[in-house]
Amino acid sequence: MTTETPSDVQNAERSAGGDASERLVTRYDSVRLSHGSGGKLTLELIEELFVSVFSNEPLRELTDAAIVENLGGRIAFATDSHTVKPAFFPGGDIGRLAVAGTINDLAVMGAKPAYMTAAFLLEEGYDMAELERVVRSMKATADEAGVAIVAGDTKVLERGHGDGVFINTTGIGFLADDVKLGVGYIRPGDKVLVNGTLGDHGIAVMSRREGLDLTVELESDVAPLNGLIEAVMQVAPNVRFMRDITRGGLAAVANEVVLRQPFGLRVFDVAVPIHDVVEQYSEMLGIDPLLAANEGKVLMIVPPGEAAAALGAMKAHPLGREAAIIGDIVKKPTGIALVETAYGTRRVLEMPIEEQLPRIC
């Protein structure tokens, strides 16, 4: 099985924020301590880079706080801080990750993400051209999701006290009154869906880590999922529960779902979509793709009557072409996530303990 990164997504990324080769901050090649001082250089950075790229009314006002329209109901509110090594990896970068991460946290609550803030912790000496690429990538991702980045902050850490760039994003989204999602709504017999191949991000990033340097024909799946989730909820209004699958992979989310609950979650090994390349490298490195990280995947638990419609809506969306029903909720055993193998045998799918490392032999 293979996935194609939707070409329209890639094109949007390339064209966002004007010509990416055009330098915006022209006076400095790297970040200086003064860029975080609140003085002249800070203002220059904000105007030349952040306002110019993120480009929206509340931000252009340069007020202490952004004023946004009344969303008119319940508001979902999420924050997430991001650090990734390397900052640029096949299929994405820390900017796309930071925006998609918070959007996905809002979207899985059933909310429609609207506004975000972005706070940067930059290390003195950080390459300005790289920062511009990160910021443009954030803008492209926010546009893809229909979200505006309306406020921000920049601090600069002395050289040696940071790791290039850290980004915190906080987002708010509108939550309709009739949205009822949560572990408490889950019932035995419900179906478990994912929107595509698992482990792509984890393996893509690991392949570029120092010391491994594998040539892998694989891209991270990092993407904002609000569009896909909205499409599914339209045809499957009684979705019980959603969570984005990130660090810890499917194993982490599956265990969070069943923790202290009067039901279990069963995954059928053969039904889980895994990219060929992920399968091969996982075998080689001794890594379990069910525990590997994702950044553009959601686990949905859907009543059996709506499973086919939900699956159809996922598959019709560019970010869900490889979607699959991978398992179900069972009466027994309770409080356990388990895997049913291709051989009809069963094993526990344990909560991941630490970051996965390649084995010795």
Place this chain on the structure above:
Amino acid sequence: MTEGALAPGAFRPETYKDPQLVAQLKERIAELATEIGRPVKLMHICGTHEHEIGRFALRDLLPESVTVLAGPGCPVCVCDNEYINMAIQLSLTPGVILCSFGDMLAVPGSIPLEGERRGDVRMSLLDARARGGDVRAVYSVFECKRIAEANPDKQVVFFSVGFETTVVAVAAMLKRGAPDNLTVIEANYYTPPATSLLPELDGFDIEGFMLPGHAVTITGLRVYEHLAERGIACASGGFEPVDVMASIVSLLEQLRDGKPTVANPYNRLVKYDGNEKAKREVDEVYELAPIRWRGIAEIPASGYKLREAYAKHSAARRFAGTLDEVALRGAEHPKGCRCAEVTLGQIRPDECGVFGKLCTPDSPYGPCMVSHEGTCRAWYVYGMHKERLTVEAA
């Protein structure tokens, strides 16, 4: 020897995990078990075997009369305290960069962890790092070489842990010329002598060994003939579900026929005489010497020590003056830990009193719970200690 589709020679990448083939092998095992007509205990001696058996829950495919036990197959688990303590001491020595495989970082030695109140908890390389030691996880010894070249003013020490597979890369690196500031902690173990020790143990009742596929790719199978001569069946074992099942079939066929030998069902990788080039290179750089297997015994000719021509790359020699010899030694396993018996296949992990209680993967007490190759960890993570998982659907 099994013929047709079940013959290991017929296995192809697309059938390594084939459910139909596995089902046929399962049936064959059941037939053989019936023909043998008595309970049979088999043992594998490779951490990766236990891991794969757990991952695919393959024990559930075996008839009740066939038991497959895990033996001493985890390099992390058998690595003696002395080497772990040495790595910790060196990592806390100014000017030293200590490189280790990720698997080894969390394994406690015998140096007590100060300020820890849970009991007999000892220090690991991770604890050393938290106390300021320059400890780096590496994927290969060649990465250490690059680190040594990039840091000529530092001493780079590679914690060389592993069996006869892992030692090949270290030998190859040293033979091709390593920087002077690179030394290795010699903790490479050679398996065959340990397998000859097992039949000497009280109550030993293993009738067949599934040989470690990767290790015998290097050493070949001749070194296990001594087991067949003692009446113990042997068969090479690969790591795909079909390989594990085929190895069990081979062992049971030998037992049914009453003709123990050293069979090679994993013949797509393993040659009877092994990898001659690799063996030659290892032999140029290393010689076999006695080494202590953690919690088990000192076993003659079961450890790889650098030959005199390469002794300048021995960390034990280079730092002989700076190491605290007393602190290197210490009680082998923490109180209550039964890793030694688990490693020898004498008890199941869940028969140890601390398993799953004081000792869990997120807070391991003994080495078998730390390593991904460790039997206790595989049992815990894949739930092998639980009763067969019975599902009641909606």
